[in-house]
Amino acid sequence: MNWFTKMFNSSIGQKLIMALTGLFLCSFLIIHMVGNLQLFKADSGLAFNKYAVFMTTNPLIKTVSYLLYFSILFHAFKGIWLVFSNKKARPVQYAMVDGKANSHWTSRNMGLLGTIILVFVVVHMSNFWYEYKFGHVPYTRYTENLMTGIVDVEEMDEKYFQQEKLKEEVYLGERTIIVKDLYKEVSLEFKEEWWLVALYVLSMAAVSFHLVHGFKSAFQTLGINHRKYNGLIHFIGVWFFGIIIPIGFAAMPLYFMFK
Amino acid sequence: MNLTLKVWRQKNTNDKGKFETYKAENISPDMSFLEMFDVVNERLIVEGKEPIAFDHDCREGICGSCSMYINGRPHGPNNGVTTCQLHMRSFKDGDIIVVEPWRSAAFPVIKDLAVDRSSFDRIQAAGGFVSVNTGNAQDANNLPIPKNDADESFAAAACIGCGACVAACKNSSAMLFVGAKVTQFALLPQGKPEATQRVLAMVNQMDAEGFGSCTNTGACSAECPKEISLSVIARMNREYLSAQLFAE
Structure with a gap:
């Protein structure tokens, strides 16, 4: 075995994989959050729809997104594999375990929390990613009067626009944009399916608990444990990834449900 | 103090092992946990039964011999102490105490509470x-x-x-x-x-x-x-x- 495979096959190397893919997924959450904040813009979804086109057509973003899908799968399956191989290190279980006396519940249940998140990712991607790429998403025409700035919104029949996701033209003082309307898809889903909203909110709670432990744990695995920076890492893990990000994401389905 | 102990008994590495219940009677709160086990073992010997095997050596918290997983925690309920430094005053009269060996594939049980480290x-x-x-x-x-x-x-x-x-x-x-x-x-x-x-x-x-x-x-x-x-x-x-x- 060469040093590279030896490193990644060792107990520390396996954790290194979890830490690196985990931190990459954390960085994705920031981008995803910032982009999706456009859902809250009162423009009938124009900005969000244009952003969706950009994210699915830009070659650099597309490359990174494949790396992202790979990281999600790798993180999930490596995590499941680790849970089972770690179980083998204790073939006879204790009759009595007082776990809360020495550790936090979240840190002991990363596998369970991760499984909830994995189920969520599958539902989430089949709802929006798959529908947007392969399913039926309505098209909308936004007509903006360049003089007055008033935007007129009209639903289009999708059969006219099978090929292009976005068509933009300026003619006689009017800008016309015809775009695949993911915004409408999102708002309808959350308006009609209360159980989907509940699943999203529950999953964001799982994300919160997973990251409160996971973010700082990743740094520990990488060997970054320093008195000067531990406080900052802990703060970011709890407040940003554990509270702000999950609340921000959970607010989106709730916003459309009560809109 | 009078206590009830549920102790893991296992004849050897290959034995399946099971919990046995013992009474620990007239225990002084100033005894260490190991001394309480000594009292129980002396009675077992008098009764002609096999005493409970457990590791111990220095009995002053520096050798690392004593183990015992007590009520779901290694070395019992206190922090920063070994089992020999755990005293019976940490328990209440009438308590039921569950005692198991360290459990790990890499620490096979030799006998009862003694494991191979x-x-x-x-x-x-x-x-x-x-x-x-x-x-x-x-x-x-x-x-x-x-x-x-x-x-x-x-x-x-x-x-x-x-x-x-x-x-x-x-x-x-x-x-x-x-x-x-x-x-x-x-x-x-x-x-x-x-x-x-x-x-x-x-x-x-x-x-x-x-x-x-x-x-x-x-x-x-x-x-x-x-x-x-x-x-x-x-x-x-x-x-x-x-x-x-x-x-x-």
């Missing part, structure tokens, strides 16, 4: 030493060592190899133990020349013994009788990864 010895033998004899004591200021490094190394060297970290860890990981041993040497000039081989060899041996990997729950450090910090695991990770990535 020689996997720790093999990890230590793989690299936890300085090869060159140091000879006579040198002048005290020959090798200047920053105070912080000396303190941190000393704190890591306080590890008594009892195995509570493995027993406490949900993955039976030995990383606090190995981290302490690696840290102890890595911070001192005498340990530096062999630091790379040491960490690689010790981690290899740790994996070969069948210990699990680390989830950073912190249970090991919380249960360590010598209160060794979780930062030793980070240092071991750092030493190991840089050894793999950069050592030629």
Whole structure:
């Protein structure tokens, strides 16, 4: 075995994989959050729809997104594999375990929390990613009067626009944009399916608990444990990834449900 | 004090083992947990029964022999102590106390509450030493060592190899133990020349013994009788990864 495979096959190397893919997924959450904040813009979804086109057509973003899908799968399956191989290190279980006396519940249940998140990712991607790429998403025409700035919104029949996701033209003082309307898809889903909203909110709670432990744990695995920076890492893990990000994401389905 | 004990009894490594219930009567609250076991064992011997096997040696918290997983925690309910330093005043009259051996694939049960911790010895033998004899004591200021490094190394060297970290860890990981041993040497000039081989060899041996990997729950450090910090695991990770990535 060469040093590279030896490193990644060792107990520390396996954790290194979890830490690196985990931190990459954390960085994705920031981008995803910032982009999706456009859902809250009162423009009938124009900005969000244009952003969706950009994210699915830009070659650099597309490359990174494949790396992202790979990281999600790798993180999930490596995590499941680790849970089972770690179980083998204790073939006879204790009759009595007082776990809360020495550790936090979240840190002991990363596998369970991760499984909830994995189920969520599958539902989430089949709802929006798959529908947007392969399913039926309505098209909308936004007509903006360049003089007055008033935007007129009209639903289009999708059969006219099978090929292009976005068509933009300026003619006689009017800008016309015809775009695949993911915004409408999102708002309808959350308006009609209360159980989907509940699943999203529950999953964001799982994300919160997973990251409160996971973010700082990743740094520990990488060997970054320093008195000067531990406080900052802990703060970011709890407040940003554990509270702000999950609340921000959970607010989106709730916003459309009560809109 | 009168107590009820549920103790794991197992004839040998291959025996399946089961819990047995014993009464511990007229126990002084000033006795240590091991002394309470001595009282129970003396009665078992008088009754012609097999006494409960358990590890013990110094009985002053420095040898690391005593083990026992008591009411769901290694070394019982108190922090920073071994079982011999646990006194019966930590329990209430009439308590039911569940006592199990350390449970880990790498710590097979020898008998009852005694487990084989020689996997720790093999990890230590793989690299936890300085090869060159140091000879006579040198002048005290020959090798200047920053105070912080000396303190941190000393704190890591306080590890008594009892195995509570493995027993406490949900993955039976030995990383606090190995981290302490690696840290102890890595911070001192005498340990530096062999630091790379040491960490690689010790981690290899740790994996070969069948210990699990680390989830950073912190249970090991919380249960360590010598209160060794979780930062030793980070240092071991750092030493190991840089050894793999950069050592030629």
